[in-house]
Amino acid sequence: MIRFCTIAFLAMFAALPLRAEEVVAGLSQNRISITTNFDGSEILIFGAVKREATIPEGEPLEVIITVAGPSEPVVVRKKDRRFGIWINTAAVEVDSAPSFYSVATSAPWEEVVTDVEDLRHKISVTRAIRSVGAPSEVRNSETFTEALIRIREADDLYQTNINSVDVSQQTLFSTSVQLPANLTEGDYVARFFLTRGGVVLDQHETTIFVQKVGLERFLYNLAHEQPLVYGLLSLFIAIVAGWGASAFFRYLRG
């Protein structure tokens, strides 16, 4: 019992310096409205390190900021040549992949976080994707996850921005995250990690709400709640537009 208490006490004591530095963070906006002329958005993310004592000696303070969109399962298919044509031959279902993921760091990757910490906190893009396992007949299933990342990186949906967080005086930090125009709705989670020597000292989480508003919201709701009305309305618009153009051109020709 005494031994247990000692261990517990030691553990607490050891943990104390870890909490000595805490993140205080803010966003330029925590609500993004998708309007009809939505063309992507830039969020300014900033914060400071709160500490009771002086800045510790040794390894410099590093900051990692991630922004993740809502996760969903994705099927990755691979084409192969069969009978002279390229067809989908293999498919791997990735159980959960964020629709958007951005990582910003204040220094090169090896300096900000160790692999163990990355695995624990799921910081890098590769770790943020959860793939339980591929069907046994598919070899090299990791190439499918790589392909998923490659395709989404090409669309700016997955971003890894090394050295893009500015840290000044080991206290203030800021970065900006560019959200692309093809954003989906949902709650986006921004996470902040403070690290020293690759070890996470503190982390903080905040949510960014991305929502359609106005006409976008109205049409989306109508399409899902009253599909028949929506469908008929679509047809009505089509018929009116067709008739309108015809009548207009007849008028033009006199």
Added chain:
Amino acid sequence: MQIYLPIAEVSVNAFLLLGLGGMVGVLSGMFGVGGGFLMTPLLFFIGIPPAVAVATEANQIVASSFSGVLAHLRRKTVDFRMGIVLLIGGLIGAALGVQLFNALKAMGQVDLLVRLSYVVFLGIIGGLMFIESLNAIRKTRAGAAPTRSKHTWMHNLPFKMRFRTSGLYISVIPPLVVGLLVGVLAAIMGVGGGFIMVPAMIYLLGMPTKVVVGTSLFQIIFVTAFTTLLHATTNFTVDMVLAVLLLVGGVIGAQVGTQIGTKLKAEQLRILLAIMVLAVCGKLALDLLLQPAELYSLGVGGHS
């Protein structure tokens, strides 16, 4: 000007969509094809999700076909009786086609099937039309009178009906079968089916080219309206904003196209359509034959 599409959930340039709609509208008015076989691949190309592209395209075709058919009505080049017979076949075919589509989807490889049927049908139809219209042009140059359609086995079938506008007295079975087959293909390939319907009416039913375009448009309106409603109520994939942008361009284009169409000779019209069909076919065939730049593709997860 960028515009965010509420159902497709992507942001695209509004003028690009207007332009695409207009271009396809011109072709639609000229040839009596809905233009879906051109527009749907184009929409994929600019990043619209395939399911949304197919469903929205159906809605847009309703508008351009309606605009086109009004112009043909005034010229009295719509054979209603033939249109209705084709339509009955078409609706039955579309319903069967959707069943077939779902069955193949459960087996996988539906994407390949769609592409292959595009290549095969566009190739056959384009090739046949091209050769036929070349011959026709050569014959008219040589001064020979165009041969009247021969008396074939089709004229011996029962349930004969008089199609006055087309100047035909034939059995209702061939048009019903044509409508049905086109309906099946239309549902599988996600298009109105005009590019198959038009040649079928000319070569199989022997209808005059002038009547064919209006009648095809008339039939397409109903088939695509049916498809739009099906997609809207089952998959929620009709994007109204996308449809409006496409159809504003499309209806204007269709009017212009109809004007151009009346000024061209029937053979010229057919050879142009043949070239266009062959070009799309060639593009799709190349996609299947050449190694794609990205071997992997993403699909929606969940067990579908």
